Amino acid sequence: MPPKERDVQKINRLLEQLASRRDAPVAIIEEEWCLEDGCRLTKKYIFRTLQAYKTYMRSEGKEIMEKIKILFFAANPNGTTELSLTKEAREIEEKIRAAQFRDSLEFITKWAVRPDDLLQSLNQHKPHIVHFSGHGSPAEEIILLDKLGNAKPVSKEALIGLFRTLKDNIRIVLLNACFSRPQAEAITAEIDCAIGMTHAIGDDAAIIFAASFYRAIGFGRSVKDAFDQGKAAIILEGIQEEETPELMTRQNVTAESVVLVNGRAKRPKRP
DSSP: OOOOHHHHHHHHHHHHHHHTSTTOOSEEEEEEEEOTTSOEEEEEEEESSHHHHHHHHHHTTOOOOOOEEEEEEEOOOBTSOOOOHHHHHHHHHHHHHTSTTGGGEEEEEEOSOOHHHHHHHHHHHOOSEEEEESEEETTTEEEEEOTTSBEEEEEHHHHHHHHHHSOTTOOEEEEESTTOHHHHHHHTTTSSEEEEESSOOOHHHHHHHHHHHHHHHHTTOOHHHHHHHHHHHHHHTTOSOTTSEEEEEOTTOOGGGOOOSTTOSOOOOOO
16 A cells, blocks of 8 residues: 555655764665556665665666765975965865755865875875865975974975876866976876966965865866866955966866866866
8 A cells, every 4th residue: 555645754754864964874865656546655765885875876777976086185294384274174165065066076184194195095085186285395396294294395206106106086186385386287197187386375365266166166167167266266355366376287188178076078088
């Protein structure tokens, strides 16, 4: 016997309450069935693990929508100018939460990063976007931490080697650090899009640019649109540093064609 409509509504309310808990499921799929007497029954599937969700989707021949992972690396070693790294991460998270496709993005943070942390985290998370926030140097280095928390420079050549062996899903690298343009340009030998800073950049400009960039990504915009919105946000705040960020792409890739969210663009094939 078909369930009464009020019973179905009660079940759905209970499921929604369950989904709002801290141990919320990784996915909820809702299907609607038309019964013989004309009534409609809504059925919900709740998946507590990603593996269970993927197994079900494959068994039904349905497409699995993969979350876009943003891996945020931060480093502010002893003896270096203090940066507002936690503020930057918070601003990015807030902009992502306000985006249309916020559920398609996952923001992962790693703090006080040492060189080996890059290898560990890239292997573990396989991100689509890699973001570094911290110090750079005119010697074409980014500054991480050593085991004592002091500055540990990482060369441009080391970064190229890193992304050559661990590019996996990575589509964008954003180096939100002073003097990082040469490193970003070199990275495009391996990665579709990279953003670096032509010279020193202030904390406020760096934060505003990054947060606006990821908000645009979360609205399904292309990398080029997101980059332009980041620059526009700097101008709107009256900060004259909009020319500091620079966007570069791999050969035969256009930033206009790279859209990570909402599936509106496909990954270009390597030549």
